[in-house]
Amino acid sequence: MINSQNISLVVNGEPVSASVPNRTNLVDFLRNQLGLTGSHVGCEHGVCGACTLEVNGSMIRGCLMLAVQADGAEITTVEGFTSRDKAAQLQRSFQKNNALQCGYCTPGMLASALEYVEAGGGADRAAIRQHLSGNYCRCTGYQSIVDAVVDVIEQGAKQ
């Protein structure tokens, strides 16, 4: 018998209860049990950043946290970003700046970028690159992603 536990949590504003195997990590749980397939699985060892998502206000690797650890947590995934001001701005800016190609890194990249922007990070390209240095993108040259983040910061500064 595979060890399991019952958990209750809030995902993108919606209360959820589920029984999860102990060994299931958070991103697998969100994808396979809740059908929230926006967060992606890229390496399962915390390096690629594709599964980066928000737990209790901080961006973490969904593959390096167990679902059972999320009992009682508040979680926001890319599917929940659209209703959040800066996140929605980043989503639009990513489109406008062609800051994605295959889109597989994008949810994690947006999560990391959102953390930077919401923390009041500046438009310094090197600082943005450093902040995003834990998110792998094989398609773009990263430049359009930096452009997209800069645009959002500069728009915010104008307002």
Place this chain on the structure above:
Amino acid sequence: MSGPLTLFDKPNSYIGKSVPRPDARRLVEGRGKYVDDLQLPRMLHAAFVRSPHAHAEIGIIDTAAATALPGVIAAYTATDLADHVSPYVGILTHLQGLRSPPQMPLAVDRARWQGEPVVMIVAQSRAIAEDACELVEIDFHTLEATCDAKTALQDDAPVIHAEFDSNLAWQRTVDAGNVEEAFNRDDVTVIEREFTFGRHTGVTLEPRASVVEYDPSEEVLTYHYSGQAPHMMQAVLAKHLRLLEENVRIIARDVGGSFGIKIHTYGDDVATAAAAKILGRPIKFIADRNESFVSDIHARDHTVRGRLAVDAEGKIAALEIDDLTGIGPYSMYPRTSAIECNQILNLTGAPYAIDNYRARGTVVFQNKNMMCQYRAVGHPVAMAVADGLLEEAAHKIGMDVVDIRRHNLFADNAYPTNSAAGMKFDDLSHQKALEKLVKFMDYDALRQNQTEARTQNVYRGIGLVSMVEVTNPSPMFYGIGGAPISAQDGASVRLDAAGALHVSASITEQGQGTNTIIAQISAGVFGVDIDRVKVTTGDTATTPYGGGTWASRGAGIGGEAVLQASHALKQQVLDVAGVILQAVSDQLDIVDGHVVDKDAGTQRISLADLGKIVYYRGNELPADVTPELIATRHYRVTDFPFVFTNGAMAAHVEVDVETGFVKVLNFWAVEDCGRVINPKLVDEQIRGGVVQGIGGALYEECIYSPDGQLQNASMADYLVPMAAEMPDIHIDHIETPTKTSVLGAKGAGEAGTGGAPAAIMNAVNDALRPLSTSLHQMPMTPQRILKALGKV
């Protein structure tokens, strides 16, 4: 410019504009549809027991404990699949002499690389399947492995395949002019170097992924595919699973990066399809990252001895190369593993007018993961060898590296012409690209900066490359050699009742913007708003037949099919409009979704109204009018084997000579990919390619132990380029449309990866030059640079 407006500069043309991708919103909102997102009723999950040894006899396989585990549905060995899958052989008849033994999805009797799948487990979850893998007992008898390509042909090297007399897979030579005589001239300076290129792999962020369904009642197999060439995959699976081709449907929805990795036949994927057929249930196989490293194809891994002779004016007198590469134990099916070596022989020195060229390529088997075509096949090697030698030669004779290129690049009015290796060139612009680059990067200022920096003990270097890229291949690439790989592509364009266009095309999308450029071309040529164009790609059941995406062919070949089909449909619609409006169709046009008078621009009827008449109220049309509001066209390149592009790139680097660390300060690329359909998409695709090239030049390498164990099979240890170390990359274009098509587009997807390594290597060596050392081994790691400097 004079003359009438063409379809490229009409006001309603989208071609040449940076239209944002309509499908990007889906992806930024987490609504992508990748293979692993699929959950089908009764779906099972596959995992594989892979050989831990590079070379081993497989004795008794005991799966009893594994199959007894609750949740495990089946375990398969090669024997179990033998009646369900026919073996495949990775050869092409036009690569004369290439040999490779038959291969099965799971290792038969002997494992030949660490990571080769041996046993397949099918279970209710991937985790349970992995639990079961740990319970499989295999009696391996390890054998001495042949890992080093350099010793693979020695008499005492263990021969990997008993049916062959040696580990030789293929050999080819090219001999043009009189190389020997040229090298022996007493007015030439000769440079000789050995170049080493490490093994790379693609590291697509979405790993290889398959979900396969089989419906025994109709004998239909549906393969949800993360890949580039649906019709090729259809033919391959039908043939080797013994199904009718029309009963195999391949569906590729969103693909999380591909780069040539996902265009080959992998045993684990074929086994997944076979198991789905046996069990009659959907099976999902997602390669995990560890599996990706040991089973996704690797590439490069070449050692090239190169020799270049130049006269006192810097004119190349002769070039000779000898390439050795190890491809793993089999030639990959169906594209073979000899193509990269073949490309190196074809492309080394190709930008330059060279009379005397000799090249030899040797491809050997070895007990490492298989090697095959990956982004910019052969290009990074060919460009680095030729331009590496050329820059060394320039310095030796005291000539500037830009000047020596000016003396040797084909003149822009030299076309059509042939290279020494017999490549046919037309519509290239090497000289113009070089001049534009020199201006773009402010070459003279950089040289001054370099001199000043050196007085502060700061070692900066500037490196260039002039390059060609193979794009828009004709059937001469694969089809001629017997592979089920289409070089032609098709597009169907349909006007629906609501006045919208629906385009279905056989080229495929992996994020490069294929669907966007299809919509741009169709909307522009036909005359509707781009928002009214719906595009379908990636489904063998609903698209025309074609090759898909490889060798930078999507825009050039598929785009032309879309253009032709859209143009044809427009004529058909105008013919119907002529009848409805009682006008001469020649005097009508379509603008903004309306049929208009060509001269006055007056709107006559909307496409929606026209569609309604045709589809709903056909009674209003004369009986002899049978409107066809769909048009299909196919296109292939006929007059050239490939449509080459050219480019010129430059890197500015700083080498910390105390640590061996290289910082890329700046990078420039001037690219001539013919007509640019969407500048924003092309620019970032080139940048992505450059970053991949920088990865190969500085970071990426599959490191094997002498006994064939891959030692860095994780993303912590295989170093891909990340944002912090990459520079901003400046892109400019020259547009010399190819005359082979109306659209005039060539490919652009691989240029960066093909050119950047040479520019980086030349820049690093330029920085090291005052210290009288150089390095021609990629990746140029800190340790290798320190060793070149004699510091360690």
Place this chain on the structure above:
Amino acid sequence: MKAADFDYQRPSNLEAALDLLDDESGDVQVLAGGQSLMPMMNFRLAQPELLVDLNGLEDLQFIREADGHIQIGSMTRYCELENSPLIQQHVPLFSKALPHIAHVAIRNRGTIGGSTALADPAAEMPALLIALDAIIVARSRHGERSIKAAEFFLGLYETALEMGELIASISIPISEAGCECGFYELARRHGDYAMAGVAITVQTTNPISEARVVFFAVSDRATRTEAVENQLNGVSTLAGEEMKNAMEEIGKLDFHGDLNADIATKQHLAKVVFKRAIAEIFS
């Protein structure tokens, strides 16, 4: 890459956690931030039978000043250290080093106790703690003991922790006026494990005293080198003969090569990072 099955307990207080750990019958593993353990479990390199999750233990999450020390609960996350005014004021070495440790998303989760207990020779934290002369407070059901950082790291992934013990807190003496610190590492990419790195604390009031020089990512553990410190102590600046001697002493460390750097490269780079860290301190 799915973890093997395990039993999971998330105790709500330290005593309950210690009770769970006091079990010699099976393979019990403590789950702190999980940023190293989870990958090892996903690769199935670690297959504990019981995972004791400390993330619910608020009594292990604190940063406070007491008795001339900064005391840090073992479940304090890297991001909390980075943002703590107490740390910024009193442990500047942390502020210098933390941005080099992996990436933000990892630091948001990873804990000081977790990486201390892991004792990865390439990681920064063991070296920082030795350089700061920190005290590691270990707890078990049988009591509490304090271990000096210099005596805590015993080898490759090996520490002085005994069965049933976990790290409760880490105590860092508040440095006196004139104490400077230096940190330098060479990593292939930002956030990677270093090819070589060094953490230094030193009293710079003339003459130099109380130097602590600790290398990481060069051997099987973070390595303090008194022979190098002796070259620093008692001089006003490190140059000439003393620098030459220091270089010689660094060369004698027990170097271990890895995929990025063989022993000779480690030897060379250790000298470079030391020189650069010293230059930064005395610039």
